[in-house]
Amino acid sequence: MRLKNLTFIIILIISGELYAEESKGMCTSPPLIKHGVIISSTVDTYENGSSVEYRCFDHHFLEGSREAYCLDGMWTTPPLCLEPCTLSFTEMEKNNLLLKWDFDNRPHILHGEYIEFICRGDTYPAELYITGSILRMQCDRGQLKYPRCIPRQSTLSYQEPLRT
Numbered sequence: 001m002r003l004k005n006l007t008f009i010i011i012l013i014i015s016g017e018l019y020a021e022e023s024k025g026m027c028t029s030p031p032l033i034k035h036g037v038i039i040s041s042t043v044d045t046y047e048n049g050s051s052v053e054y055r056c057f058d059h060h061f062l063e064g065s066r067e068a069y070c071l072d073g074m075w076t077t078p079p080l081c082l083e084p085c086t087l088s089f090t091e092m093e094k095n096n097l098l099l100k101w102d103f104d105n106r107p108h109i110l111h112g113e114y115i116e117f118i119c120r121g122d123t124y125p126a127e128l129y130i131t132g133s134i135l136r137m138q139c140d141r142g143q144l145k146y147p148r149c150i151p152r153q154s155t156l157s158y159q160e161p162l163r164t
Ligand SMILES: *[C@@H]1O[C@H](CO)[C@@H](O)[C@H](O)[C@H]1NC(C)=O
Pocket: 024, 025, 048, 049, 071, 072
């Protein structure tokens, strides 16, 4: 009777340790990301070394690794999904800008993509001493800077005080 109980207890301890050994390095739910989703089917616990795959929403730029791994109970860094830029015709008008290329007239400019402007009519770039690439802007995480074109007249009156 006594021996039987002891055996039972020992079995309990051993199976407990086996369970602890097995759950060592396991992970719970993987990290969620902004502007994207996990496309692998999700479970409650993940074994050491297992992975999940992410996908960004449409027109978003995936930076980093597409997959995150469960390593010793911790998830590796999931990817970032960087937002696209949208072209503002109000901003363009305000800054006397036109698109240089017709194909840039599209609803989404992806992160990292360039867009090139030209000055409207009788205007030219406000930053006089930089040439060439000044009207070429890069979409940076949903932010697009607009260069400024100014009428010839206001540039001359701005320059005059510098000469005296
Ligand atoms: C998890 O996996 C890594 C890489 O395969 C290994 O080095 C590590 O010892 C494992 N950890 C556990 C707790 O099993």
